[in-house]
Amino acid sequence: MGASVRPVAVVTGAAQGMGLAHALGLAAAGFDLVGIDRDAQGLARLGEAVPGARCLNADVTDEAAVGSCFAALDRIDVLVNNAGGAASAAPLCETSLAEWDANLRLNLTSQFLCIRAALPRMLERQDGAIVNIASSAVFSGSTAALHRPSGPIGGPVGGPVGGPVSNLVAYVAAKGGVVAMTRALARELGPCGIRVNAVAPGFTPTPRVRAAFPRAAMDRMLADQAIARLQRAEDATGAVVFLASAAARFITGQVIRVDGGGSMG
Ligand SMILES: NC(=O)c1ccc[n+]([C@@H]2O[C@H](COP(=O)([O-])OP(=O)(O)OC[C@H]3O[C@@H](n4cnc5c(N)ncnc54)[C@H](O)[C@@H]3O)[C@@H](O)[C@H]2O)c1
Structure with a gap:
């Protein structure tokens, strides 16, 4: 009797934040882990935390680097496209074409590149699950609290006094593209046995995000939520592992x- 083969999950942006939480969650669920990140x-x-994990140092916006990473893998059951974030934050009229393009490249084009590179391994087995990380800002516009003047929770809605971090149109548009791509690709790949879904986290003060937001602004986020505590990196991991x-x-x-x-809604 041959040794049973463990399924392989690839997580991009696995070195920290939510990607690290998803990587740990998938490893705990029995997947062999491949983590891709530009942070060596x-x-x-991650390699110390998950013995046996394959850690690949690459920029997911770089077509050639993505191609080399995935060419090194002979089996892929699950791909979690997590790497991303706001590449810039400015009111639309002050957003340069380069900033617009950078947000699309980091959040949408990167997922296209990774999916395209991973698909041959899934298609040959007619099996696989892709989980794309979007953002709940696709549904809310952005966290409304960011656009509220400083003051008590529930204060009047006003101008963009959350500072530049409240101006995320390019980022939110890119994440909207992730949702649209997820749906179109689910149609394309369903007949091939490959599922494509997305997880849309809310505002999550991972270390990168915490550095960009004053504490008072984070406290105001709670006014928009039904569950009144700040979201943690691992809160979205259950949904990712379930969809995988x-x-x-x-x-x-x-x-x-x-x-x-x-x-909601
Ligand atoms: N934190 C939030 O409030 C929030 C909310 C909704 C959605 N999201 C999305 O969730 C995902 C994870 O967010 P996070 O806050 O945990 O991020 P994070 O900044 O804490 O971690 C991102 C990881 O991705 C890596 N990375 C970034 N760009 C990369 C690139 N070009 N190539 C390879 N690796 C790259 C970073 O090195 C880092 O390890 C992102 O797609 C983000 O847009 C975040």
């Missing part, structure tokens, strides 16, 4: 919002 030091920490698993075998083209009820 963070990847080394056989328990979600008849679910495709869907978006699960994990945002404490910050957006």
Whole structure:
């Protein structure tokens, strides 16, 4: 009897933040882990935390680098496209074409590149699950609290006094593209046995995000949520692991919002 083969999950942006939480969650669920990130030091920490994990140092916006990463993998069951973030933040009229393009490239084009590179391994087995990380800002516009003047929770809605971090149109548009791509690709790949879904987290003060937001602004976020605590990096991991698993075998083209009820409807 041959040794049973463990399924392989690839997570991009796995060195820190939510990607690290998803990587740890998938490893705990029995997947062999492949972490891709441009942060070599963070990847080394991931390698220590998950013995046996393959850590690949690459920029997911770089077509050639993505191609080399995925060419090195002979089996892929799950791809979690997590790497992303706001590449810039400015009112639309002050957004340069280069900033607009950078947001699309980091959040949408990167997912296209990784999916295209991973698909041959899934198509040859007619099996696979892709989980794209979007944002609940696609449904809310952005976290409304960012646009509120400083003051008590529930204060009047006003101008963009959250500072430049409140101006995320290019980022939110890119994440909207992620949702649209997820649905279109689910149609394309369903007949091939490959499911494509998305997870849309709410505002999550990972270390990168915490550095960009004053504490008072983060406290105001709670006013938009039904569950009144700040979101943690690992809060969206359950949805990611579920969509990656056989328990979600008849679910495709869907978006699960994990945002404490910050957006509904
Ligand atoms: N934090 C939030 O409030 C929030 C809310 C909704 C959605 N999201 C999305 O969730 C995902 C994770 O967010 P986070 O806050 O955990 O991010 P983070 O900045 O904490 O971690 C991102 C990881 O991705 C890596 N990375 C970034 N760009 C990369 C690139 N070009 N190539 C390879 N690796 C790259 C970074 O090195 C880092 O390890 C992102 O797609 C983000 O847009 C975040």
